[in-house]
Amino acid sequence: MMMLLLLPHLVFSKTWRVSRQGPIASIQSAVNQAAAGDTILVEKGIYLEKGLLIGKPLFLKGLNMPVLDGEHKYEIVSIKSDGVTLEGFDFRNSGFSGWNDVAGIKIYDAKNVVIRSNRLENTFFGIYCQNAVHCTIINNTLHSNAADEIESGNGIHCWKCDSMQITGNTITGHRDGIYFEFVTHSLIEHNNSFNNVRYGLHFMFSHNDTYKNNVFNNNGSGVSVMFSHGVNMLGNTFERSQGGSAYGILMKEITDSHAEANHFSNNTCGIYMEGTTRIMVTGNTFDGNGWAMKIQASCSDNTITGNNFKGNTFDVATNGSLVLSRFSRNYWDKYEGYDLNRDGVGDIPYRPVSLYSMIAEKNPTTMMLFRSFIVSLLDKAEKMIPSMTPVDMKDDTPIMKPLTL
Amino acid sequence: MIIATNVNKSFGRLKALDNVSLTCNKGQSISLIGPNGSGKTTFIKCLLGMVVPDNGFITFNNKNIAHDWAYRAHIGYMPQTGRFPDNMRIVQVFDMMKDIRKDSATCGLDEDLISAFGLNKVLNKRMRTLSGGTRQKVGASLAFLFNPDVLILDEPTAGLDPVSSEILKEKIISQKQKGKLILITSHILSDLEDITTEIIYLQEGKLKFHKSLQQLKEDTGEEKLTRAIAQVMKSNLHP
């Protein structure tokens, strides 16, 4: 149906050329003259469009990255039509506004928009999608210079969208790298989000989405996934989120989700779970984190199985004695048990919560004594006769050798 | 050469030296005599700076020895019991001392005693394997090795066999003739007879007298040092 509607345009479409020297010197005038389905080629140069508005399905293509400069005042491009494709532009200097969410590119209530291979530099919000459906945002590079959370916008911001595809973008220096609120059935893949002030990915009230093979690196607080269900988190890398409230992933109030084959390294906390239900955590590697996982007592029915825990300061911490999550068949490098029957599974359970992590949780200054002889003695004693650590927090089938993941 | 003025030293409640003042001059050969525990060794150690006096001071060539160390280049010291690092060989001890005193040795080395005692045949023995007598010989050899102006000998003949004892005595006499200051403590008074020119008598840390041997013999009317001292001791114990 769609194709049939588009067909006449494809057949009879016209190509317009915009050039600083040429007869058509402004993109807006080309857009105004063009008919739906036409192609507009923009030659190299700097264009001050004072807010380019695209209200019909057009294919805009930049030749040799023409620059669209928003002069720190305007929303550079506003897309208010379905079927717009924007490719090969260099967007610079959008306006900055605290109340209006000014963006480099903003999609208003549109379907089938493609934003491809653009560069966005120094924009407030980068690419802002509002009520967008079936849009593709692919291979863009976004860079801004956010200094704090209040006076900065998000890189790729989606609000009330469906079936979005966000692929291969690089986002840095924004507030949140990618922001999802009320977004469903979408895919976030192969993006690289780093050095953003708050979250590399911020995800709320967004159900049945998948994000995979992304790299989140050195963001202020890591990645946050909240109030959602049916989220698949696959093959992502979470690195170097360090600080008092920094997490590889913060999972809050999410249900029926899946975290698989991710790599968490050098984060203060790999996964922080609060109020989560039926989360499957499997095939992940936790490596060199302060805490591999913090599982609050409000979580239930989570399964943590077949993961590698290596070189973490603490493996697991919790804030209560109630344990409603299951650990099985994980590899723990701190496991000191034995395997007499040589089936590859340790014969005594592993208790991933160490006494001192509980003590340090209550009284952080005691970290001063961490790894001292007296603390090792305390921990050894606790391992023999658990008194402070939750008795049920254990892996009954710890694997002896690291799993190949 | 050495002047001690009001030297006091206590070890806890024991008063080892009680206001001792005396003068020792070049060319003198002085015997320090007194019963056991009278403070002879303590006095010697004070001269060497090994024991620090509680108060009073000692000068060596008119310089206060407190906090000084260079003056010891002029002293050869033979301790009461030769104590040396156990796992050093005799030759190593000699070499080390030569090494350390190389710069301060004024005139050439005097290795007579080493050969006279026959130590050069056992130079490779380790100190811990040596008998007390051999250690004494090493100690004596070291004291004379650097041709010092002052010789301080603490019980030099105590552990030596008669032959070695005689060798050492001859050595002391020859040094005395060179005009050096010699200070000896000994209980074997007969040994001192031929050596001594002066007698210093200490008792319970106090200097009882300091007179020439001649004077002492006259005062006591005895011909032999041994008897003279015996008389002194008796009269001091039963006044």
Add this chain to the structure above:
Amino acid sequence: MKKIIKYVVLDILRNRIVLAYTVFLFIISLSVFNLEDNAAKGLLSLLNIILIIVPLISIIFSTIYVYNSTEFIELLVSQPVKRTGLLLSIFTGLAISLLLAFLVGAGLPILIYSASGAGFMMIFVGLALTLVFVSLAVLASVITRDKAKGIGVAILLWFYFALIYDGIILFILFQFSDYPMEKVTIGFSALNPIDLGRIMILLKLDIAAMMGYTGAVFKDFFGGFWGILYALLVMLLWVFLPVWLTVRKFNRKDL
């Protein structure tokens, strides 16, 4: 002074204990790195050896050595040798030998298996602790005349710094857990060279976790240039203060 240092070092090297110590450290380090499946874990296992064994051996060996050198000291004190120089020579000789033993025994394996920031910090801390405990040993052996008593004092000092002090601190931190103790703990760490060394290593090994605590005081304080300088100065103080006290005491000691 150089001559005396030479004799002390030669004497210690002839004494096979330092050689045995070197071999012991070397074997332990190698086996630790080979047994553990990653170098970071190997470093962790080495941590306790460096914080416990190195101070222990350094202080006991040095104390015994100084007592066994009584004859040597007596011999040299009657010679034209400065007392201060004599004592500093013995200290330097001991320090050189034990530092060398540590460098070869533990430093070399660490460099081979884990030449990281944490590895270098561990070598630095090991060297610093060796110096500190040689210095404490010299003090212990000069203030006590009796050998058995001196060794007792040395073991007690080690025990205090390795265990008792931490116990006291743990107790204090719990007693005053309602008060802001972050700044105070930095002060506490300066009073125990083992703790100071351990914290410096922790900041390399467990940086992710250390960042997690509110304020991240240690990271803020010790992480920067000034913190390193502070730690270095405190360590130096721990070396020089006992040596200074020893020299003072030794200059007045009767032999």
